[in-house]
Structure formats: C-alpha cells, structure tokens
Amino acid sequence: DAGVIQSPRHEVTEMGQEVTLRCKPISGHNSLFWYRQTMMRGLELLIYFNNNVPIDDSGMPEDRFSAKMPNASFSTLKIQPSEPRDSAVYFCASSPRGGPDTQYFGPGTRLTVL
Amino acid sequence: SQQGEEDPQALSIQEGENATMNCSYKTSINNLQWYRQNSGRGLVHLILIRSNEREKHSGRLRVTLDTSKKSSSLLITASRAADTASYFCATDRNTDKLIFGTGTRLQVFP
Numbered sequence: 691d692a693g694v695i696q697s698p699r700h701e702v703t704e705m706g707q708e709v710t711l712r713c714k715p716i717s718g719h720n721s722l723f724w725y726r727q728t729m730m731r732g733l734e735l736l737i738y739f740n741n742n743v744p745i746d747d748s749g750m751p752e753d754r755f756s757a758k759m760p761n762a763s764f765s766t767l768k769i770q771p772s773e774p775r776d777s778a779v780y781f782c783a784s785s786p787r788g789g790p791d792t793q794y795f796g797p798g799t800r801l802t803v804l
Numbered sequence: 805s806q807q808g809e810e811d812p813q814a815l816s817i818q819e820g821e822n823a824t825m826n827c828s829y830k831t832s833i834n835n836l837q838w839y840r841q842n843s844g845r846g847l848v849h850l851i852l853i854r855s856n857e858r859e860k861h862s863g864r865l866r867v868t869l870d871t872s873k874k875s876s877s878l879l880i881t882a883s884r885a886a887d888t889a890s891y892f893c894a895t896d897r898n899t900d901k902l903i904f905g906t907g908t909r910l911q912v913f914p
Contacts, residue, residue, distance in 0.1 A: 694846070721900055723902075732904065732905075733847075733892065733904040733907075735901055735902070735903070738901065745900065746899075746900075746901060781846055781847070783847075785900070792837070792849040792852065793847075793849065795847045795848070796846050797846050798845070798846055
C-alpha cells in the first residue's frame, strides 16, 4: 500500500501566485481531510470530504482557499492569490469511513510564500 | 480554540526512562486518539481509546482516559532514541472531525 500521496513535497512561490496542492488518498478510503500546520497555530483542519462531497469547510481561512475532490482518488487544495501568511505545511489525510477512525496522513507539502 | 492541550510542551529524558505526556480537553468526547509526528513527516496513529474505556495498552504504550477530569495520559515505557518525536492527542465528538492538541515534543537521549 503506497499510503497517502501528496505533491509537491515543497513549493516556493511569490505572493500573488496561485498554488495548487494535490493529494491521492489510500484506495478504498471514503474520507479525506486537509490540514494546515504552523508553529503558531498548530494543526488545523481546513476541510474534509466524505465520498467526494465536502462536509465541513468551516476551517478554510478565507475565499482565497478552495478545495475539490472530483473523484475518490484525487483532491486538490488551491490558494489564489497566495500570501506570505499562508506559509505552512499542508497535510492530507484519509480514513476508511470517517470518524471515529484512524486517519492516515500523507508526508505533507511545505509551502513557502515569499 | 483547540480542543486538546498537551503538557508538558517539551520533555527530555534518557533512553530507558519512562515518558509521560498529558492531554486535557474542554468538552465531552466520543474517542481520544494519540498520534506521533517525526520531524518533517506526517502524523502516525498510535492508539485510540473510547470514552467508555479507562485504560488501553499497545506494546510499550499505555493510555489512560479520565472523562470526569477531561484528561488523558500517554506513557511510553523503556523509551528509545527512536521515540524522539512530537506527540499529539486528538478528540472527536460524534463527527468525522478530529481536533488536535498542541503537542508534546519528546527528546530521548541515547
């Protein structure tokens, strides 16, 4: 099992640019979660999907952030336009059937916005 | 605000010693989980304890849950240098969402 796959692993971009982060969940998992981790705020849930449908996006910081899950094996998190305060590590996680259940995390994407 | 807060924020011990980390939360929960995060990596699930359980073991890990005090502890016995990582508690309340605590950074010296 390849686990949760995220790309890119590192992204450096300039303020104002569009950033797209990608995630491939574990095959057969029904739930997908996007988190952001910073030193100041810790690990924050941004949005999660069940069976490809967004269930709770209350953690999305603002309209500059959007997430999609067009099928069971792919999700994107987009930031447009990016700002320096978006610099963080973004994790994708998947779960077999949602909570309460173990979540399996990807390796993360370290985003730096200059 | 975050549901869980771990203490201590950082802990340094020698190999062979036991490490105890505590997690406090604010509202009633369904389950509590502990995760480990090695530097630069994603989180890895360690153990889940349900609200009707008081203690659970997995290898060198022992987790307790006191719902009356809204607290949990993670004990790692006979620690090893490879246990060096950050440890997070996470709670859920009848939803799919996990709310993570602030984490304890554990350093185990050989």
